[in-house]
Amino acid sequence: MTWSPLLNPPEFPAPEYDRLGSRLGAVLETANDVVVVPGEAIVALEAVATDLGAPGYPVLNVVTSPYGKLFGQWLESSGSSVLNLFSTPGLPVTIADIEEAVDRFSPRAIAIVHGEAASGIVNPLAEIAGFARSRGLLTIVDAVASVGAEPLPVDDWGLDIVVIGPQKALLGPAGISAVAVSQTGWAALAANAAPRADLSSVSLVDIKRDWLDSDRSVIPGTPAPLELWALDAALARFEAIGLQESINAHQTAKRAVRAMVRSLGLELWAADDDASALTTTVVVPVGIDPRDLARTARGSFGALVSTGVGPGAERLVRVNHTAVAASFGSVAANVVGLLAALRRHGFAGPDRGALDAVVAAYAAAP
Numbered sequence: 001m002t003w004s005p006l007l008n009p010p011e012f013p014a015p016e017y018d019r020l021g022s023r024l025g026a027v028l029e030t031a032n033d034v035v036v037v038p039g040e041a042i043v044a045l046e047a048v049a050t051d052l053g054a055p056g057y058p059v060l061n062v063v064t065s066p067y068g069k070l071f072g073q074w075l076e077s078s079g080s081s082v083l084n085l086f087s088t089p090g091l092p093v094t095i096a097d098i099e100e101a102v103d104r105f106s107p108r109a110i111a112i113v114h115g116e117a118a119s120g121i122v123n124p125l126a127e128i129a130g131f132a133r134s135r136g137l138l139t140i141v142d143a144v145a146s147v148g149a150e151p152l153p154v155d156d157w158g159l160d161i162v163v164i165g166p167q168k169a170l171l172g173p174a175g176i177s178a179v180a181v182s183q184t185g186w187a188a189l190a191a192n193a194a195p196r197a198d199l200s201s202v203s204l205v206d207i208k209r210d211w212l213d214s215d216r217s218v219i220p221g222t223p224a225p226l227e228l229w230a231l232d233a234a235l236a237r238f239e240a241i242g243l244q245e246s247i248n249a250h251q252t253a254k255r256a257v258r259a260m261v262r263s264l265g266l267e268l269w270a271a272d273d274d275a276s277a278l279t280t281t282v283v284v285p286v287g288i289d290p291r292d293l294a295r296t297a298r299g300s301f302g303a304l305v306s307t308g309v310g311p312g313a314e315r316l317v318r319v320n321h322t323a324v325a326a327s328f329g330s331v332a333a334n335v336v337g338l339l340a341a342l343r344r345h346g347f348a349g350p351d352r353g354a355l356d357a358v359v360a361a362y363a364a365a366p
């Protein structure tokens with residue numbers, strides 16, 4: 001018999017489970033309810049769409065990746081009419097496009113992904129939230145790939161429903177997720193009058209009933225204790241670093257990688273303000289196959305470089321600077337690895353300055 005710490009994990013205490021909600025709320029800078037969903041973030045997203053979607057509840061759904069597309073499909077399955085607003089592939093949506101679509105479609109809500117790891121962009125969420133508020137529209141945000149790396153002051157921005165997962169910048173487990181819900185958000189989720197089963201695994205309303213509105217002595221739905229312990233540990237690690245410090249580390253990593261790419265005369269895919277702090281996407285020079293480049297960077301130099309994902313990302317490679325990879329050592333190693341791989345594939349850009357750019361970005365960091 002092999003002993004393993006993963007076997008027979010101790011039960012996760014209900015008071016600690018209750019504290020997870022407020023600890024996650026602190027990460028999101030919100031006093032709203034935060035419910036823990038016993039499934040990966042994609043389950044939480046489906047739960048939101050399933051509760052919210054209903055005939056007579058039109059939603060403007062911004063699509064900047066496959067996640068957004070799926071969200072629109074779930075809403076439609078629940079009876080909503082959905083206007084999918086597609087950005088230029090691989091690029092953020094513009095506020096002008098959103099305004100035009102809202103005027104044309106008169107939705108009750110806007111759904112959007114905040115940061116996109118696949119293409120390395122962030123959508124202009126603060127502006128969109130301000131616009132949504134001015135029109136009385138509910139906001140639903142997939143912040144899985146932005147929480148902990150991008151500023152996300154949920155209450156300041158007045159976001160109603162925000163879905164997060166710990167598995168990206170929080171460096172936590174992938175099998176559990178959370179949703180912050182405002183009072184307006186709860187009202188919208190609960191308004192769906194369709195006939196339903198006594199309990200659904202994809203319903204935040206049921207989690208609210210069975211946990212938030214209970215005496216909170218029994219954790220509902222028997223979530224896997226290993227996931228809860230892992231979330232607890234991920235939050236403890238994150239709290240030790242600090243929210244602002246984590247955001248700063250990701251923003252510095254972003255600046256450093258972008259400075260290095262520029263110094264080589266290469267093209268960055270996203271503009272500074274549109275760029276994700278988790279990954280930097282680089283347009284691969286003509287004549288080099290992005291897949292070969294990523295393979296060499298990874299295989300020969302151990303650099304966290306992969307190809308872009310999805311429409312618009314075919315000519316891109318991504319440098320990952322998420323969580324522990326947002327550290328100086330990791331960023332330095334990854335950009336040098338990318339440069340070495342570029343050279344091996346015949347890239348003949350400037351010889352000097354690349355590392356100076358990284359050093360300068362870190363020397364000037366907060």
Ligand SMILES: *Cc1c(COP(=O)(O)O)cnc(C)c1O
Binds near residue numbers: 042113117118144174
């Ligand atoms: C990673 C990610 C998710 C979650 O996907 P999982 O399959 O649960 O890991 C959702 N939305 C976005 C934008 C993501 O980057």
